[in-house]
Amino acid sequence: MTVFEQIRSAVDMKTVAEGYGLDVNRSGMTLCPFHNERTPSAKIYHDSFHCFGCGEHADVIGFTQKMFSLNKPIDAAKKLNDDYCLNIEIGKVPTEAEVTEYQKRADKKRAYEEWEKQAWRILNDYYWLMRDWRALAPKSPDEECDKRFIYSLHHLDHAEHLCMEFINCDKDGRLSMMDTVAKISALADTISVSWTDKSLAEPR
Numbered sequence: 001m002t003v004f005e006q007i008r009s010a011v012d013m014k015t016v017a018e019g020y021g022l023d024v025n026r027s028g029m030t031l032c033p034f035h036n037e038r039t040p041s042a043k044i045y046h047d048s049f050h051c052f053g054c055g056e057h058a059d060v061i062g063f064t065q066k067m068f069s070l071n072k073p074i075d076a077a078k079k080l081n082d083d084y085c086l087n088i089e090i091g092k093v094p095t096e097a098e099v100t101e102y103q104k105r106a107d108k109k110r111a112y113e114e115w116e117k118q119a120w121r122i123l124n125d126y127y128w129l130m131r132d133w134r135a136l137a138p139k140s141p142d143e144e145c146d147k148r149f150i151y152s153l154h155h156l157d158h159a160e161h162l163c164m165e166f167i168n169c170d171k172d173g174r175l176s177m178m179d180t181v182a183k184i185s186a187l188a189d190t191i192s193v194s195w196t197d198k199s200l201a202e203p204r
């Protein structure tokens with residue numbers, strides 16, 4: 001593993017962008033530091049920066065090099081190593097144990113990202129299920145209440161709250177919701193299968 005790979009696996013683009021003063025909004029957009037603009041047209045991805053305005057595209061190394069007008073990528077690697085206390089020995093071939101450690105860290109990061117995507121889908125699906133069921137309100141006073149409608153009366157707010165909480169909190173906060181997400185997932189599976197009359201189901 002090269003020193004650049006080590007750096008890239010140790011620190012993500014958002015951390016670097018924010019650490020160097022960029023204001024990244026909730027959708028991952030920010031003002032591009034490489035051209036003048038008033039509305040954000042640069043997107044921060046997990047491991048790269050891309051500006052839809054000027055076309056600049058870089059990973060953490062390239063971004064740092066350009067941001068601080070450094071001569072070589074290795075200078076950027078050194079700066080990141082210092083600024084983010086990555087403790088990577090630059091200029092020395094990493095030992096096997098070190099490589100394993102970096103890979104473990106990268107795997108852990110990827111596993112978290114996978115879970116995060118899945119968790120968001122679960123919460124979002126649950127929210128939309130509640131929205132759909134809210135639409136099953138009786139059309140007239142004589143019509144019997146659908147139990148899915150009643151359920152949604154009690155749970156739509158909660159579903160929305162969970163989504164907002166997930167969006168607004170940081171990684172630790174999301175991880176602390178792991179049990180809740182698992183419960184919602186099991187619950188949503190059960191009720192949507194057992195309560196949904198397929199003949200009533202309409203495509204969203």
Ligand SMILES: [Zn+2]
Pocket residue numbers: 032033034035042051052053054055056
């Ligand atoms: Zn730009």
